[in-house]
Amino acid sequence: MVFTAVEERRVQFSELSKNDAVVPVRIDYLAAIENILRVLPDTENVTVVVGTSPIEQFWREEIGKAVKPLANRVSFTWTNHLSFADLLKHAAALPPRSAIFWELMIVDAAGVVHEGNTALTRLHAVSNAPIFSYDESFFGREIVGGPLLAVLDTSRQTAAVAVRMLAGEKASDIKITSVEFSRPKFDWREMQRWGISERRLPPGSTVLFRELTAWERYRWQITSILLALLVQSAMITWLLVERFGRRRAETRSRKLSLDVIHLNRAAEAGALSASFAHDLGQPTLAIALIAQRVETLLSKDRPELGKIKEAVVDINRANDHAAAIIKQFRKLLKRTSDPEIQQETDLNGAIADALSILSTEANHRQVVLHAEGHKGPLLVRADPIHLLQVLLNLATNAMDAMVDNPSDTRRVAIRTAMRADSKVEVVVSDSGPGIPEQVIDEIFDTFYTTKPHGTGLGLSIARTIVDTYGGKIWAENCAQGGAA
Template identity: 50%
Template sequence: MDDDEALAPFVDYLLALHAKKAPDLIVALGAPAAEFVQRYRARLFPKTPMLFTAVEARRVQYDKLTENDTVAAAAHDFPAAIETILQVLPGTKVIAVVNGASPNEVFWQGVLERELAPFSGRVELRWYNRLSFENILRDAASLPPHSAIFWHLMSVDAAGVTHEGNTALHRLSSAANASIFSYLDGFFDGSIVGGSMHSVEEGMAVAAAAAIRILNGEKAGDVKVPPTHFKLPRFDWRQMQRFGISDSNLPPGSTVYFREPTVWQRYSWQIVLIIAVILMQTGLIFLLLHAHRQRRLAEVQSRQRMAELAHLNRFSTAGELTASIAHEINKPLVVYSDQRRNRTGNSEISEP
């Protein structure tokens, strides 16, 4: 079936839906929407201002923009993304590129091959666009050492299977034996290491600012918004730990997210409290030991004094005993002397 035959009823439905009142602003999100509205712009409320966003600048036909159209787009830099991989993993020999087979993905496959051609002499580029997703999973699980994966898009695989949201990326992250990098922080949800990426939040903020200007009365064609570019690299600490990626290899200005806090960061006040209690206990034990030592010293000194006193007592007793003995010994001699003197006196008196 011709595309016009397939899409014409949808255009009619949109016109009928807003037949009574045209919208104040049309916002086309993504490359397929941009292609659709530009193709049917002449019929889809041509006087209503339109904002193209959530789209890469190369997917917008700038030569077909009307005075009622403006663009808030992004500008990919795939070589910069690959350079980030090679800096983070300097020994990389193989980079597998994940991209699907939808019309939008086919367009980007051509861009990727052209822009990454200069890297073919530095690493082996392994293209997954011609594999079913199941075969991609099998190959990614057995990549050789020093490999990395660059995730672009996977809306429809080569087998024609449609993949929703980030489900395919989560499956790939679980199966792959190599780290995964990407270009959009919308994929930065625990499945990829990171890299140089667009900020979805910034892109939406830029688009919202442009929409407000238009709704406030500015002509859409006069609202000029330069494309947004990659922000400073950001990385997932959990994936870095999984694949042994060192902080020293990260590009200058990089930010690491989801880093687990250190024991000190997590339990700082508990550690301080425990240390304080230990110091108090140590001080108390020291005081008790000091008091015990002083008491022991006092006891030793007391025993020494008692021993000295006992020695003095013994010495004093011995002196007294000696004096007593000497006294007792001297006393008979005095008596004998007195008796002899008495006898001698009596004898002298009795002689004529």
């Protein structure tokens, strides 16, 4: 027979037969307590859990003898005089710098028998101090750890003895050295609970049940996410650079468009300059003639003050007329603002300005130019100079289209109307020959023109401006003749 896992102090070799072999173990209580003091160097008291049965009293005496060298270092409290209920209260109220060493609890002071691990489990649930032991069977649940009697070491020795006996070796001749503590191992969860640093552990210790960090647990997932974020960041950066470049290009394109629109309007001003000069000549000539008249009146011995006052009023009236003509001319030459900066503008006001600017030219060409339709303000969000530019381009093209018409049939109308969804419709129509159907879709193309000296920019610029503000512009022939 093989006796195994028997503490060497409990083996009675004299009573063994020649067919018996023993695999003893050696419990080093001093090393077990010193382990507590190593990992918890501030410990001042160790409560040793031991019951009242004879075997427990035996081990109480053995433990007391083993830890005598530590008498000046730490105090010991024994539980053999406590019932288990009192033991639980004691463990729950331990002062700081305390530890518990679990030996045995078979019978408590009240005579209650405890079986299995139930007592240790209940103690662990209420204790306010860490629990240590040498028994590996408790490791992973209730104890912190340290040097333990490993079941695997004992099992290997036992198996080796059994093999030797099966091979014919006499059992009484097999002498086995006692199995001692294995390399220290500790429960990471209990270390975290009681604030035990890994730096305090004995050299060569193993830490088990360590919870993986987020990086260790999800390394590949985190790496994939970081890689995806890196790629996404690179793409976002590239898109931002592209967007910045595109905005710069759009800004430059808008500026160039504004310059082209301004040059086009300046060209129109040049074309209309003769009409403006003619209009401006009338009030300036009137001012000169009235001034001569005033001079004549003042040269008399008795100046007629009433007539002089009338002359001065006439001069002021002529001056206001000239100022109005110059104001219209300046408005035509004014550089437009950025189309992104929109403002509420009265469309009927822009039409009135256009009619005023074109009136002299229309009279010169013998064209009847008038507006009709919606009365009162027509508010739209657009730059007033842009609206004026579109109206001038369309009306000028309409007058150009009627150059071969008899003078009494030349009519240009600008009509306004309110449509659904608060939309405004403006129609510029003429009484000319109309637009050939094969080119009607091309007249708004840049540089398209049928005029000998045309630039092909007027209608193209008109479309650009209308598109800028989200509008729509098109051309069609009228059923009664002409185009719109």
